[in-house]
Each structure stands twice: as structure tokens, then as C-alpha cells.
Amino acid sequence: MKRLDVTLGQDLRHPLEEYLRMDRIPHVWCPGCGIGTTLNAFLTAVKKSGIPRKDIAVVSGIGCSGRAAGYVKLDSFHTTHGRAIPFATGLKLANPKLTVVVFAGDGDLLAIGGNHLIHAARRNMDINIICINNFNYAMTGGQFSPTTPEKARLTTAPYGSYEHPFNVPFLVDSCGATYVARWTALHVRRLTNSILEALHHPGFSFIEVISSCPTVYARRNRLGTGLDLLKFYRDNSVIKNGANTRECDIRFQEQLIVGKFVDQEKPTYHDTMTEYLSQSVGKRYVPYQGPMQGKEEDGN
């Protein structure tokens, strides 16, 4: 990365500026939050992927992670809470040439949007999910979520959560996801590589990013600053590529299993749809012709 120099005339541009809406910076995320790091990893992967910027669309739901769509200089959609995946499904099916990325949080994807997550995985819909897991609903002030480890304290679990959390990689793996990885906000290089692989992976890819939330999750649980959380990730992450996802559950302040767990080929929704329809409908089958071209005259 180019060294920043305050001397006049030096290039002070952010290396990912062409992918960011600079007129919307500064962003809303707190100091020490892992979402910015993840967004950086995502945009670096996009840049490396060679996919033209016009062909990538980002869909977000609601919450801290949901704001990511507003900062990327790509076609970007800030939708309703939990519905980023079905919105992305419509976008992808209506223009199969697009690379569609859903950037959303644990509450959005796993609680209110849980039904859409499991069905998109089942269909092997060719979309990429980046799931920021900060173990809580941070935008609304820190309520417990479906991934909050047992006994962690949050505003609606003031005595510690007594719910069993999801083992997220196991959930999406068992539903049919064909690419599943988990990294923390510390594993920037590995996370970037995983996102790059996911962008080129045909089918449903899911990357869970364990993300630091110093303002709410760490403060409620007296875990220190964002830096302290990164140190915890450094000392407690165990990289197990190909690990059995059943063994990837997360307990409060215990070992974190990270890595690429699933990477397999399987026909996507689009593949089976076109293949089976051409088999059964035969020569009468007319495949989807793509979206309207935007060239028709407006009959105003």
C-alpha cells in the first residue's frame, strides 16, 4: 500500500477509492468495529477478481452490516430487514450475468431472514453471502441474537443468554451450501482469499466473519477494546480447513475454529432449471432471455 504523506501534491487517495462512495465517507461504524475490515477485504477481493465493477451488485438488509451497501460504488441495494437474500435471488434470476453479493449481519440473516437463508442454500442459488457475526443486534443497542454464545450478556439477556446459538457453518452446510468458510476480522488475508474464491464459485457461498463489536458486545461482557478482541482472535483461533462443520460451534470466549470448511461442485438453481426444463419441455423450451435492454423508447 502506498505510504501516506501529507506533503502537498502527494496522492492521498484510498487504494479502494474507485469502489467506494467517497461522498458518503465517513461511515457510521464505531472505532474497533470489524465491519470496515470486512468491507475492505470484500472490495480488495472484488478488485482482484477481475469481475467488471458494473457486473457486481451488493444487497444488504438492515443493521450495522446493512449499511455496507451504501458505501460501495457498485449497484447497491439497502433492502428490508431479513429480505436481502430473496431480493438478491430476484436480482440474480432476472439478470444471471450479475455477480450478486449479500452483505448482512447475524440477526438479519439468521433470525428474521433464517427461512430465506436455508432455502437459498437448498437451491444452491448462485449468490455470495458475507455474514458479519458480531453476536448481537448492535444497531439497536445490543440485544442477543441467534448466534450469541450461551452466558454472554446483552441488553435483552442482562443475566446472560440462556438460548442455544446456531452453529452457522453447520446450518448452511446441512442445507446445501456449496462453499462455506469462517474467518475472524483478524484474518484479513485469508478472508480476502475466501471472498475471492466465493466470487468465482458457482452456487451458494457463505462466509461467516466473526467480527469485533467493542461498543456493545465487548462492553457488555467486559472484553475490552477492539484491539483486545483482535488479540483474543489471534490467541484462540484454530485454522482447520475441511473441518467437520458439526464441530464448529462457538462457546463464550472459547476456542474459535476457522477455515474453509466446504468447497464442492453441485449444479446451481439456474443449471438444474435450464437443464431439466430443456429435457422435459424439449424444443419448445425458450430459456429466459435476460432483462429488458433499456433501449426501448419511452412512450411518454
Next chain:
Amino acid sequence: MESKPPVLLTGPHYWDGDFACAEGAIAAGCRFLAGYPITPSTEVAERIAERFPLVGGTFIQMEDELASMAAVLGAAWAGARAMTVTSGPGFSLMQENIGLGVMTETPCVVVDVQRGGPSTGLPTLTGQQDMMQARWGSHGDYEIIALSPSSPQECFDLIITSFNLSEKYRVPVMFMMDECVGHMTERVVVPALSSIKVRHRRWYRGARDKYHPYVPAKDGVPPIVKAGDDYRFHITGLTHDQRGYPVINAECQHQCVSRLVGKIKDNTDRIVILEEDRTEDAEVVVVSYGISYRVATRAIDLARQQGIKVGSLRLVTVWPFPERRIIELAKKVKCLVMPEINMGQVFLEMERCASCFCRTRLVPHCGGWVHDPNDILKAILKGVKS
């Protein structure tokens, strides 16, 4: 050798309203449908599932109605003409994303084949009980367009009108069928392709770097682009400025919401479609829509046979409400009568407009069947005496 079937099945058919609705959508250029099975709307999705592979469309059966509506919005932003189809309980589940469609000004059509409610109610029997939900179902202030067909032929014709209105005003259009119209089988004539007028999307034609998603044209409606065309635009359900960027303050909220409301309200006279019959000399006018219009026609004929001067005003578009015409009629008649298969929904709007000038009479019906024409006739007789 099999040949490719035509997109448009020009000629006479014997179809129910659900089939006609599906065929009309195909004629209107709809090539994306996301839906979830629900009686009595399922036949629309079934027909589409059978026909889309023959005409280049994509049908997906989603996991629920929330997903269906979200997928429709996504498809519309990818540049497809898209719709979903449901009935009361599913319509309730779609409301949040209908609001997103309103806020982001997404052209699409939502078909609601109404059944009796509340709750699971009467899955297989008719109702007109979602009319206010169509108008106010999502949270916040907005204006919507809703049409109500009375026959299978109109399911074909008016779904095309619905798509055209959604493109022109960039708003989700509610196509308010009911179980009776949906399951009624009648002659439907599909016209030749040349006589079907399909409105194109209002594509933006200016310089790429000058594009902002919400700079309105003269009629208050902004031109649109689609994903994948290198505009790299942003849309959000948050209150936004002309660039589409969220701005959370009262000034921006005022500009944003007043334009969303204004683009429909200020164009009401251009949007409204009414059918009038024998209103010139009328002392009583029956105002009706959907299947109730056809029952009302019988009641009007019976009244005319008794020498009573009765006319009919049919609301082809129910929303936006035709205030101006209702007030004009109210000023010259004794009474406006409205039969509805609900306990009084659109009637409330009519009463609001008319009650200063004439009497108003509701002929309610809880649903499950259409009115007995004699009940409407009784209301007409009372109305003419008052």
C-alpha cells in the same frame, strides 16, 4: 416437429380469471414471477409455471410471501417486468416489501385474489376485504394504484393496464381480483399483438455521470436504470435525497414523502378509470367495483323496471380514489349506494367525499358469496325516498 408456441394466444378462449390474469401478464411482457401457493390465487402461478418456459420467462416458487415480494423487487431492479400473486394472508405478509417498492419507486404488479377474512377466513370463498389493506397496508404515508376487474376478460385486459401504470408512475400496482372473478370461467378474447399497448420502462437517457436515481421528470416520476449497466447506483428504504443517499431529517423526509404522494395524487385524473351508465338522469347512483359491479347491474335493471332513475358508477381503479367525480355526482343525486363484500371499506372514502351533498348507503356483506341483488335494490329504494 414441434414448433415454438406463440407468446400470445390470440383468439377466443374459455378461461377462468386466474388463467386470464396469467395470460394478460405474459401479454404485458411480464417475464418474472415469484410466488407462494395460496388459495384462490394458485391457478395464476400454475398457469405461469406452465407457460413461462414456453415464452422465455422465469418462475420461482419462493419459501413464503415475504420472499416472493422481495424477489419481485430484486427482479424489477435487474430490469425484468415482474409480478407476484397471492391472497389475503399472503398479501398481509407482503406489505413491508410493498412499502420498500413504494419508497424505492419500483415498477411491479401485486395480484391479490381476495377471499373472506380476517385470518385464514374463507380460503375458497370470495371477499373484497383487502381493499383498505391495498391502500394502507404498509406502514408510513404513501399513495398507491389499485385496479379491480369484474370478469376474466378484464383480468386479461386490466393486468396489462396495471403493468403500464406501474411503469408510468414507478409504483407497485395492486391488482385486486376476488375469488369469484378468479374462479369464474367465461369467454376471454385475446386480441392481436398489434392491438396490445405495452408501455416501456422510463429508462434514463442522460449522461451516465449525471445520473441520480430520484431526480423527477415534470410529472414527478424519475426515470429509471437497472443493475448491471454501469450506473453503479444506490437505492435504500431509508428516507433519501435525489442521489438515493439516506438523509435522516425532517426536510428530506418532507421532500421524499411529498413527492411519493404527489406523483400519484397530482395525477389522479390521468390514472383514474371509471365506467358510467345512466347517470345523466339518475336520482340514485350505485358505486361499485369488482364482482359487486355485476351484481349491482342486476339491481339497477330491476330498479329501472320500477321506473326509478338509477345509474351506475364503476370504479375500475379504486385507488387513487376518484374524489372529483364522486363529489360531482353527489351534488346532483339524492343518494349514492355502495355494495361491497366487506363491512364498509371503500364506502368510507365515498362517504367522506359525498356526505356533505347527498345521502350515502352501504350495502355490506361479510363475504363467502356475492350480494343478493334484492339487497342492493332495497338500498336503492330507500335512497330514492330519502
